[in-house]
Amino acid sequence: MxxxxxxxxxxxxxxxxxxxxxxxxxxxxxxxxxxxxxxxxxxxxxEPAKPRLRRWGLIPGLFVTVMADVLRSNIAVASIVLRGRRGQRTSGFVTIPLELRDPTGLAVLACIITSTPGTAWVEYRSGTGVLLLHVLDLADEQEWIDIIKGRYERPLMEIFE
Structure with missing residues (x-):
């Protein structure tokens, strides 16, 4: 079979x-x-590598977090577009040092970031572990670093590494 x-x-x-x-x-x-x-x-x-999931119990919580963030980002981006606040927002790039090295975990992180409106995964340098992220409404760079590392990277590391 x-x-x-x-x-x-x-x-x-x-x-x-x-x-x-x-x-x-x-x-x-x-x-x-x-x-x-x-x-x-x-x-x-x-010949894809079989992902090894270490903590299955964290997946539902991560899923709920991602869905809530996607909903919140949809509302924020719609607000920017519909209200015409283009002059009041500042888009930019954020460099985020990642500790996550598992290829499947990085792929899931890329899907999470790309599916969240207002953000885009631009580049990942595997040698240094640095992620370049584009943010539509960049108010505080450190806030974005904390969000990516705390809300997504940490649970993904616990799930995959």
């Missing part, structure tokens, strides 16, 4: 997503299954 379907969760989730996007029919079921199996085989060629 593992040779036919090396990543069954990936294949199944792609099939379900295909059906949800295109509707349930015999043709879409077959096409979605083909896409899921092909993606599963393609994933074996990439």
């Amino acid at each position: 593992s040779r036919l379907l090396p990543y069954p969760l990936l294949a199944t989730s792609l099939l379900v997503m295909w059906i949800l996007l295109n509707g349930l029919s015999a043709g879409h079921l077959v096409l979605g299954a083909i896409i899921g199996i092909a993606a599963s085989w393609a994933m074996t060629a990439l």
Whole structure:
């Protein structure tokens, strides 16, 4: 079974997503299954490292924190755009020294930062562990460093390292 379907969760989730996007029919079921199996085989060629989760119990809390921050950031960015406060805000770059080195943890951190409106992951230097972050409304650079390190990096380190 593992040779036919090396990543069954990936294949199944792609099939379900295909059906949800295109509707349930015999043709879409077959096409979605083909896409899921092909993606599963393609994933074996990439040979991804299996992430090792050390503290599963922290994941729900991190998820709630991220969702609350995404909601809060959506409201803040909408306020900037709708009120036309463009002249009153200052965008800029923040350099954040990270202690997190796990590739999966860094990927999750990149997804968190990029999915939060008003922030963008610009660059990560693996040799020095320095993250360059762009912030739409940069009032206090140290506040952003504390947010990233305290709210996201610390829990991710406990989960992955």
